[in-house]
Amino acid sequence: MNAQDAGAIVSPAELGRVHFIGIGGAGMSGIARIMLSRGIAVSGSDAKESVAADVLRGLGAQVSIGHDPAHLGEADTVVVSSAIREDNPELAAARSRNLRVIHRSAALASLMLGRRAIAIAGTHGKTTTTSMTTVALQHCGIDPSFAIGGVLSASGANAQDGTGDVFVAEADESDGSFLLYTPTVGVITNVEADHLDHYGSAEAVVQAFDAFCLRVRDTTGGTVVACGDDPGARDVAERARAAGVEVLLYGTGEYCDVRVVDLGSSSTGATFGLVVGGLRIGEVELQQPGAHNALNAAAAFSVGHLLGLPSERVLAGLALFGGTRRRFELRGEARGVRVYDDYAHHPTEVTAVLKAARGVLAPGGRVIAVFQPHLYSRTLAFTEEFARALSLADHVVVLDIYAAREDPVPGVTGAVIADRVDLPEDRRHFQPSFLDAAGQVAGLAQPGDVVLTIGAGDVTVLGPEVLKALG
Structure with missing residues (x-):
């Protein structure tokens, strides 16, 4: 969080027109939704189209795809998350115009007043x-x-x-x-x-x-x-x-x-x-x-x-309570194999979700974990812990690292985790090709198995692809 974005919390009435950079994110879209409900004029931009962007448009927000200073329009306040870099053209323009720039949490704190x-x-x-x-x-x-x-x-x-x-x-x-x-x-x-x-x-x-x-x-x-x-x-x-x-x-x-x-x-x-x-x-x-x-x-x-x-x-x-999407979410079943998706991206979370999977496993079934590491820094900090957690599965496929806001680190890939998983070599795999992962997992799965796609990145899209490959 940029120190200059953490100032005093202002009331919603003082925000004026609000522009969100990265409006499609889970946290940002929720705040924008509440502001729209309270009659605040909202605009925003994001790198790509999403369901959240479409929903916000339907609620009255002006949402643009791509980042351009022109998208700021007549905004009085600009909301950013820590994922937005200082060289983002919209943020740079907001600073040059001396607009109020606040962190996502400051915007939420304003709504909680x-x-x-x-x-x-x-x-x-x-x-x-x-x-x-x-x-x-x-x-x-x-x-x-x-x-x-x-x-x-x-x-x-x-x-x-x-x-x-x-x-x-x-x-x-x-x-x-x-x-x-x-x-x-x-x-x-x-x-x-x-x-x-x-x-x-x-x-x-x-x-x-x-x-x-x-x-x-x-x-x-x-x-x-x-x-x-x-x-x-x-x-x-x-x-x-x-x-x-x-x-x-x-x-x-x-x-x-x-x-x-x-x-x-x-x-x-x-x-x-x-x-x-x-x-x-x-x-x-x-x-x-x-x-x-x-x-x-x-x-x-x-x-x-x-x-x-x-x-x-x-x-x-x-x-x-019927659950939250991406939290041990059942994506479907094909050929006797159930596919779940979970947002776990810390070793403790991976351990918890794999233990939970044992509780829903059919007799004779196996747990197949498809894990996408999130961030190079987290991968390096918790390599051994991730490997130990994934060893609770029967088969493990580790994808390459989802960089998110970070720059790649030379020589660091998902293989650093896969190589340390305490399973026989034929039951632990590093899969650098995202496109080939669904077919590989479908080839491993047998009736009665549970497949878990795990991680905070785009691994979530693999669930339907695994089901398609199974079918």
């Missing part, structure tokens, strides 16, 4: 937990506003300007910009080293979450909700409590305020009971598998509990 903000942070699980919380609160009838870094499977929406006074937002820690928020409830799902290209060290990551807790403390009635099962989140929570922050812990430990018990699985997803204050208050059967999703649901329940909502309604909402 006057609402009870629920900011959901953490190294992993933010999108699912934000989605679960949103659906559970909707089921309780309070119609929250929400902004999620993914799309709810049931509604197809990633954001909405609700009529209630609660605003649920995914709080992205990747560039430190989540410290712009002053939430009433701050959720921390976990704290691990990641985004070291921004932070530089694991210690700096922890310090950012410490600072996030102090932002919560500065809000009237502010409470930090943290996962007691995660060592990093628990340590941050304990320091926050010592600093005078109200803290609620959730997890499986006896010391947790909201406790997950009798964790199991059904044919559809995780099952568990919840204990609050020593009383078992209900049972949950999720539509999503995995112990990590049980914890995500416990976090969402904790938010509803703090808001004083009826426990049975919150639990019913969690049971109805």
Whole structure:
């Protein structure tokens, strides 16, 4: 985040006409959608066409493809994300015109003014937990506003300007910009080293979450909700409590305020009971598998509990939650092979999704993981950890690295991970050709297998291609 873009949060009325550079992104499009709902004039540009761009046009935004200073039009405020480089022609023109340039998080913080903000942070699980919380609160009838870094499977929406006074937002820690928020409830799902290209060290990551807790403390009635099962989140929570922050812990430990018990699985997803204050208050059967999703649901329940909502309604909402796109999303089945897609791009996330896949596997079936590393910096920082996580699969196909905002690093490819996966050579593969990957995976798959396309890049498009090759 550019320091000059992190100034004071202004009210929506002060923004004037707003232009988004990279408007099709998950976070940017959601903010633009809410602004349009509030009557703010919105324009934007992106590198390519997308469903999000079409939806925003339908809502009244002027969306251009390609980046050109002329696209700024009569904009008063320009919104950017950390993925936008300073040499972007629209950003350079905005700076030369002395327009207000704000970070995506500052724009979101502006929209949260006057609402009870629920900011959901953490190294992993933010999108699912934000989605679960949103659906559970909707089921309780309070119609929250929400902004999620993914799309709810049931509604197809990633954001909405609700009529209630609660605003649920995914709080992205990747560039430190989540410290712009002053939430009433701050959720921390976990704290691990990641985004070291921004932070530089694991210690700096922890310090950012410490600072996030102090932002919560500065809000009237502010409470930090943290996962007691995660060592990093628990340590941050304990320091926050010592600093005078109200803290609620959730997890499986006896010391947790909201406790997950009798964790199991059904044919559809995780099952568990919840204990609050020593009383078992209900049972949950999720539509999503995995112990990590049980914890995500416990976090969402904790938010509803703090808001004083009826426990049975919150639990019913969690049971109805139909998932978020790209979070263990079933893309289809062909020739007895099910294909799922997941956004996991950190070793801990890859581990969780592969363990979850075991829970839905048919007897005799195998897990085939198709992994696309995301960022050269992350690949180099976590090579061994990625290899260890992928070793949980039966077959692994590693694609080349999705560069995103980074420049290529000579000599660094997906092979650095594939070569270290602890599987026989005929069960671990580096596939440098994206075009050949679907056919290779289809050739490996047998009836009863589960194929997972995993990563934060464009690996998601492979799922339909694998199904086509199988068919």
